[in-house]
Amino acid sequence: MEPENDPAASSIFQKIAQAVFGSPKLIKDPHLFHKMSLIPILAWVGLGADGLSSSAYGPEEAFRALGQHTYLAILLGLATAVTVFIISYAYSRIIEHFPHGGGGYIVATHMLGEKAGVVSGSALLVDYVLTITVSIAACVDAMFSYIPHQFHQYKVPFTCFLAVVLIVLNIRGVKESISILAPIFAIFVVTHILMLLDGIFTHTDRFAPLARDFQSGLHHDLSTIGFFGILLLFMRAYSLGGGTYTGIEAVSNGLQIMREPRVQTGKRTMVYMATSLAFTAGVLFLCYSLIGIRPVEGKTLNAVLADGLFSDWPMGHAIAFITIFSEGALLLVAAQTGFVDGPRVMANMAVDSWFPHRFAALSVRLTMRNGIMLMGTAAIALLLYTRGSVDALIVMYSINVFVTFSLSQLGMSRFFIQRRREDPKWLQHLSVHLVGLVICATILVITTVEKFAEGGWLTLLITSVVIALCYLIKGHYTRVRQGIAQLDETLLDFPITRPYNDAPLNRNDTTAIQLVSGYSGFGVHTLLSILTTFPKTYKNVVFVSVAVVDSGSFKGAEEVEALEASVKAGLEKYVDLARRLGFAADYRMEVATDVVETVTGICKQVHEEYPRSVVFTGQLTFRLEKFYHRMLHNETAFAIQRRLQWDGLTTVILPIRMRS
Structure with missing residues (x-):
């Protein structure tokens, strides 16, 4: 008897698979949806971690882009916090008016047409693959900040290992994977609140010198490069820090897994995420300026900040290590968003026949196993291709995020223009989406032009290939449906x-x-x-x-x-x-x-x-x-x-x- 047909061997394989991936769930369990859905706190952990974790690399990219003009970091922090709230508010409106999830793909499809929808959906899919790769790569960078340099050659294999672990966790189930990773989120929040508050309240004597530095730096630059030069410098740094806003759309895309009432749960989760991200990113810029942080080879700016702030504490080195380790671990939690939302976008596109229909299927654990496997495999391929370079990945990441952001804001602007006779607050909502559209389109254009040769071309190429494949798949399904329609008419x-x-x-x-x-x-x-x-x-x-x-x-x-x-x-x-x-x-x-x-x-x-x-x-x-x-x-x-x-x-x- 062949091994593949051996009942005993098959039974052993099933037991191993069940131990790894979990036992099946009962569709007719009356409490199933309640058990699998997420309350706001868990949704903040599972979906908001992507946004909050971007404070590990977004502010750093923007701060580095300032070069010697670091006095602008204060304005940059303020602009970043305001932008977080504007984009978050805009996505809260999407949650309210598109309560079945799907985020940017659904908005673009319904409001701008299926062509805009497939562009938005394809950009989102590539974006979520990059969410996984950027998060894992930045996680490993943070963790290896405290590991001797000779061991850095093992970074790439370790990133691939973490990707495999997340694939297994997510096939087991969303809530299960988030529950396992929730303590990491809690440690991050506690340690970073300590670090940021310490940075502010133990350096209050530096506020006056910082104000003088700002005034003298501004005066010097006005006399040398002029106001227009300062504006260009600021906008470049602001745009290259666009990675800070990645993940804000995750809540609206993953609305299906929210606890009822979903809209209220989603909007509350959005408030948690926006507040935590705006506070963390904004205060980080302030701390960089107050303490005069400068890059150190082999370490992230946040690691340099933690070392400087906790050096006078009892067991300060250990606390700094835990702070940055939790930051790296949170980035691993943030990779969850790619595995949670990516397969859902893929499933929505599969239902609309842009993707193979099998990607809309659920496993016995009621997870989108096919989508999870594809997202994980693509992430591993990109990690190997870029050798886990956060600098290369973040450029690719930001471009696709703002393609979707821009289309979403354009779609919602059209939505409120159409509702102007029935919604008394349509002008208020429209103004927010128009401001969001201008911000997102500006960041998209500047990032694409500035970083086109450094990896921007690759993300545009990959997204274009995905779009082309979607059209080929849709065309095939359309021809098949026409054939079946002829059978229907006849029989x-x-x-x-x-x-x-x-x-x-x-x-x-x-x-x-x-x-x-x-x-x-x-x-x-x-x-x-x-x-x-x-x-x-x-x-x-x-x-x-x-x-x-x-x-x-x-x-x-x-x-x-x-x-x-x-x-x-x-x-x-x-x-x-x-x-x-x-x-x-x-x-x-x-x-x-x-x-x-x-x-x-x-x-x-x-x-x-x-x-x-x-x-x-x-x-x-x-x-x-x-x-x-x-x-x-x-x-x-x-x-x-x-x-x-x-x-x-x-x-x-x-x-x-x-x-x-």
Whole structure:
């Protein structure tokens, strides 16, 4: 017996997989959505960590860009805090008016059209891959700040190892992974509050000299480079610190995992994130200026700051180490956002046929395993390509973030213009989104021009390739849908002259078990193929279907119930059609995420009831089979056939021809 068919080996493999990834979750558990959803504090940890952790690299990039003109850091800190609140407020409006999540992709699609939507969605996907890579790379940089230089050669392997750990954690489940990482978040918050407050209150005597330095620096620059030169210098530093704002959109994208009432939970989470990020980033700039921080090779600016501030404390070196270690660890938590929101954006695009439909599927743990695996694999590839360089990654990261930000602000501006007659506060909301649009577009243009040769070209190339692939995938699905629509037009309403058969099913009669999805020409074609291929062979027909819970329907108990009702209604139509064709007919169904496993179990039960039964299913067949067909169309029929035939049930696949 081959090992792959050995039940014992299979059982051992399943036990190992369950130990690593967790046990399945019950779809019909009435408390399932409550158990899996996040309260504001946990949402702040899981989604807000991305925004808060950007204070580890965003302010540093901006401060370094000032060069010798560090007196501008005070204004830069103020501008950064104000920008955080403007963008956060704008995304709070998105949460309010688009409460089912999806963020920038949904806003751009609904308000600017599907072309803008696919650009926004593709930029978001690349952005979330970069969220993972930047966060992990910056995490390792922070941790290795206190490790001897000779060990820095192991940075890249360590980043890849951390990416694999996060893949496993997220396949287990979002809430589980966040709960494990929550203590790291708490340590970061406590240690950084201590560091920042210490930086302010133990250096109050430096405020007056700092004001004089600002005045003299401004006077000197006005006489040398002029006001316009100072403005350009400031805008360059402000734009290159755009990484500070990355992650603000995460809450609106991940709204599906929020505890009810979702809108209030999402908006409260946004307040937590905006306040914490604005305070941390703004005060960091102030501390850099007060203490006169200068770069040290092999260390981040925050590590230099922590060493300087805690040097006089008892066990100060240990406290500084814990502070920066927690910063690095928080960056690892921030990588969660890529694994939480990236697969959700991918699933939304899959539902709209921009991505292979399999990326909308949920695993038995109710996680988007396919999306998680793709995001993690792409992140590892980028980490290897860039050798874990934060400088290279942050440029790529910021550009895509602000593509999505700009489209979102433009979409929301149009939204409030359209609502000007029904919303008395439309002008107030519109003004915020217009300001946000100007800010985001400005940062996007400056960052792209300034850093185009240093990696900006690569992120634009990758995003363009993703967009092109999306159009190819959408075109294929459109052609397939047109073919299926022709079947629907031909077969869903054809005349039947036979007498209606209302007799119950006979256990000893020959039975055709037909696997179906929704009521469509595809399923009717399969039924008629059974009639014509095996005339007068079968007396009974039992239709089997699974109400597949994917990311599109996994939004709440009501959506799952609606899905179940829809599938049941379709099955009843199939039974009615079969009885009008002269068969005795019935149906079986279940709600699940795994079609193959569930269908196999149902077919075994039906076969026990009707021993003289054969399983039939349809499968799309193309005239010229191409390499991408298996990726775009699930090979579910063949997987079911292999399982059932191994269990001794005859299974026949009937081809449904397509020209695409």
